[in-house]
Amino acid sequence: MDVKNLKDYLHWLYYQYLLITSIYVLEPWEQTLFNTVLFTMVAMVIYTSYVFVPIHVRLALKFFSGLCGGQQESTVALIS
Amino acid sequence: MTESSANKPANGDACHRASGAKKPGRNGYVKSPHLIQQKHCHAKERSHHVITCNGGLYSRPFDESFEETPMLVAVLTYMGYGILTLFGYLRDFLREWKIEKCHIAREREEQRDFVPLYQDFENFYTRNLYMRIRDSWNRPICSVPGARMDLVERLSHDYNWTFQHMGKVIKDVINMGSYNYLGFAENSGACLEAAAEATAEYGVGVSSTRQELGNLDKHEELEKLVARFLGVEATMAFGMGFATNSMNIPALAGKGCLILSDELNHASLVLGARLSGSTIRVFKHNNMQSLEKLLRDAIVHGQPRTHRPWKKILIVVEGIYSMEGSIVRLPEVIALKKKYKAYLYLDEAHSIGALGPHGRGVIDYFGLDPRDVDILMGTFTKSFGAAGGYIGGKKELIDYLRTHSHSAVYATSMSPPVVEQIITSMKCIMGEDGTTVGQERIQRLADNTTYFRRKLREMGFIIYGNNDSPVVPVMLYMPAKIGAFSREMLKRNIGVVVVGFPATPIIESRARFCVSAAHTRDMLDVALSAISEVGDLLQLKYSRHRALLTADWSSDDTSYDGIEN
Numbered sequence: 001m002d003v004k005n006l007k008d009y010l011h012w013l014y015y016q017y018l019l020i021t022s023i024y025v026l027e028p029w030e031q032t033l034f035n036t037v038l039f040t041m042v043a044m045v046i047y048t049s050y051v052f053v054p055i056h057v058r059l060a061l062k063f064f065s066g067l068c069g070g071q072q073e074s075t076v077a078l079i080s
Numbered sequence: 081m082t083e084s085s086a087n088k089p090a091n092g093d094a095c096h097r098a099s100g101a102k103k104p105g106r107n108g109y110v111k112s113p114h115l116i117q118q119k120h121c122h123a124k125e126r127s128h129h130v131i132t133c134n135g136g137l138y139s140r141p142f143d144e145s146f147e148e149t150p151m152l153v154a155v156l157t158y159m160g161y162g163i164l165t166l167f168g169y170l171r172d173f174l175r176e177w178k179i180e181k182c183h184i185a186r187e188r189e190e191q192r193d194f195v196p197l198y199q200d201f202e203n204f205y206t207r208n209l210y211m212r213i214r215d216s217w218n219r220p221i222c223s224v225p226g227a228r229m230d231l232v233e234r235l236s237h238d239y240n241w242t243f244q245h246m247g248k249v250i251k252d253v254i255n256m257g258s259y260n261y262l263g264f265a266e267n268s269g270a271c272l273e274a275a276a277e278a279t280a281e282y283g284v285g286v287s288s289t290r291q292e293l294g295n296l297d298k299h300e301e302l303e304k305l306v307a308r309f310l311g312v313e314a315t316m317a318f319g320m321g322f323a324t325n326s327m328n329i330p331a332l333a334g335k336g337c338l339i340l341s342d343e344l345n346h347a348s349l350v351l352g353a354r355l356s357g358s359t360i361r362v363f364k365h366n367n368m369q370s371l372e373k374l375l376r377d378a379i380v381h382g383q384p385r386t387h388r389p390w391k392k393i394l395i396v397v398e399g400i401y402s403m404e405g406s407i408v409r410l411p412e413v414i415a416l417k418k419k420y421k422a423y424l425y426l427d428e429a430h431s432i433g434a435l436g437p438h439g440r441g442v443i444d445y446f447g448l449d450p451r452d453v454d455i456l457m458g459t460f461t462k463s464f465g466a467a468g469g470y471i472g473g474k475k476e477l478i479d480y481l482r483t484h485s486h487s488a489v490y491a492t493s494m495s496p497p498v499v500e501q502i503i504t505s506m507k508c509i510m511g512e513d514g515t516t517v518g519q520e521r522i523q524r525l526a527d528n529t530t531y532f533r534r535k536l537r538e539m540g541f542i543i544y545g546n547n548d549s550p551v552v553p554v555m556l557y558m559p560a561k562i563g564a565f566s567r568e569m570l571k572r573n574i575g576v577v578v579v580g581f582p583a584t585p586i587i588e589s590r591a592r593f594c595v596s597a598a599h600t601r602d603m604l605d606v607a608l609s610a611i612s613e614v615g616d617l618l619q620l621k622y623s624r625h626r627a628l629l630t631a632d633w634s635s636d637d638t639s640y641d642g643i644e645n
Contacts, residue, residue: 016619022160024560025212027239030167 137411168208213563227598257577263598264465278500321459324469327487399431405545433463540621
């Protein structure tokens with residue numbers, strides 16, 4: 001029965017989402033439109049973070065370790 | 081609205097009054113005050129709120145609370161309204177460019193260049209928000225609106241622009257929205273028989289105004305009875321409650337007078353004040369410091385440019401404010417009125433019959449003298465199961481109103497069966513019909529009110545207002561929850577009234593329950609379990625103060641801040 005409970009729980013979560021964003025009062029095509037736009041934006045955010053965040057984090061770590069740890073290191077080593 | 085849980089035992093007497101505190105017929109105030117009173121004597125000096133105990137003005141604790149809106153809920157509510165506004169713009173755009181059919185009133189093509197009749201933007205809210213959840217309002221009732229009623233089932237195929245009646249009726253819906261405080265809205269019993277007899281004798285229409293040929297002996301009888309009921313010298317009855325306010329205030333105040341009106345006064349009072357032509361100043365809701373400041377400024381500075389003294393100063397307040405469920409601080413208002421020599425107009429629309437150990441209204445509730453209030457106004461719509469309003473006061477005042485009030489001179493007088501209904505129900509409340517039915521109803525209303533409010537608070541809803549008021553607003557906040565709450569409650573066979581903007585501030589939408597003496601404990605239990613279920617389904621239990629309100633709280637600082645759950 002866990003699947004049934006899970007389905008009910010997800011349905012209830014979706015209902016809360018409808019209520020909080022006030023989509024509940026809109027007509028079905030407006031709901032679809034809003035969901036599509038929101039999903040697209042969330043997908044873009046996830047894609048961007050997947051592609052760019054590791055590189056930025058690595059660069060930041062290198063910068064800070066270069067700053068704190070090795071004052072002897074030359075700047076050439078940092079750029080490569 | 082800030083947290084102000086003001087529980088005031090009123091004075092030093094409170095400590096030794098505690099032993100004899102249980103009086104008979106106390107309007108349901110059954111909480112045992114012993115522990116609280118004693119501890120409050122010490123807590124008084126340490127309390128956060130600088131409200132003094134007002135030198136013995138209050139004979140019982142004044143227990144009001146307006147819990148503050150949780151920050152997250154407020155932000156989400158604004159976001160919800162923002163999204164709906166965006167979609168409103170989208171739909172307006174589609175209607176403008178004829179991509180979608182427009183159901184709302186429009187001018188004809190030929191009149192396009194004329195001065196516009198229909199202001200499109202003002203109706204933005206109505207078109208785009210109200211219409212979508214319109215099925216929560218204007219539901220046709222096809223039975224007497226007693227404790228249970230029958231509703232006509234409506235279907236809409238075009239999202240609430242039009243409704244079809246399929247011929248089906250939803251039966252025995254528990255009625256939590258009618259202003260039926262003492263249960264006199266019934267279709268059987270003594271009141272009905274008396275009204276039927278009056279119809280048989282006098283007919284239904286009066287066909288004239290009071291001044292001309294519309295003054296029946298029944299009207300005179302009614303006015304004498306109401307005067308006796310209220311404890312004033314004379315009263316005058318009118319056919320419509322709204323018209324009583326809006327047509328009589330212009331007769332009482334005029335240019336050169338000052339009207340000090342509460343922030344949340346009813347539309348009829350506001351309309352009457354505006355029609356009168358007096359200067360209107362508004363004080364914060366139930367806030368005596370604000371009122372006193374306005375009074376002092378008015379007396380010191382006089383009229384705006386000439387600085388002449390005001391001809392009269394009229395303070396306009398209501399007994400129970402129906403949107404908040406709060407009760408006016410009448411002892412303090414009367415003290416202020418006497419100190420600054422102003423006049424007081426008290427609108428007891430919701431409190432007459434519903435408050436007080438003998439049902440005589442908010443004056444009875446506080447144990448004051450009706451002669452202290454200059455103009456006592458009330459309606460017969462709520463507790464008496466009839467229609468109309470009255471104004472009571474000194475004989476000279478009422479005689480003046482008989483000739484100078486618009487309503488008396490131009491409006492048709494009250495219909496005889498309605499007058500008879502009021503006479504019978506009032507005699508029942510006073511106990512003059514030889515039974516104790518009236519007193520039982522008053523007691524039952526008080527018990528129901530206390531029970532209902534306590535249970536809702538325990539469940540964790542945010543309830544506004546005074547603990548003794550039979551009007552219970554439960555906060556909903558988010559616009560989608562307004563429609564969802566109403567529909568879910570109807571699915572569980574309970575009819576409720578939900579209120580949103582513009583009757584309330586934009587984020588503080590609420591569901592307003594009216595407790596009635598006709599509700600039995602079982603009905604209230606059924607209603608409460610349904611409310612709890614819907615509250616869990618819609619996540620409405622916002623309150624951060626749970627598990628409160630038993631007589632054994634430790635009344636140190638936590639009694640004002642609430643106990644964190």
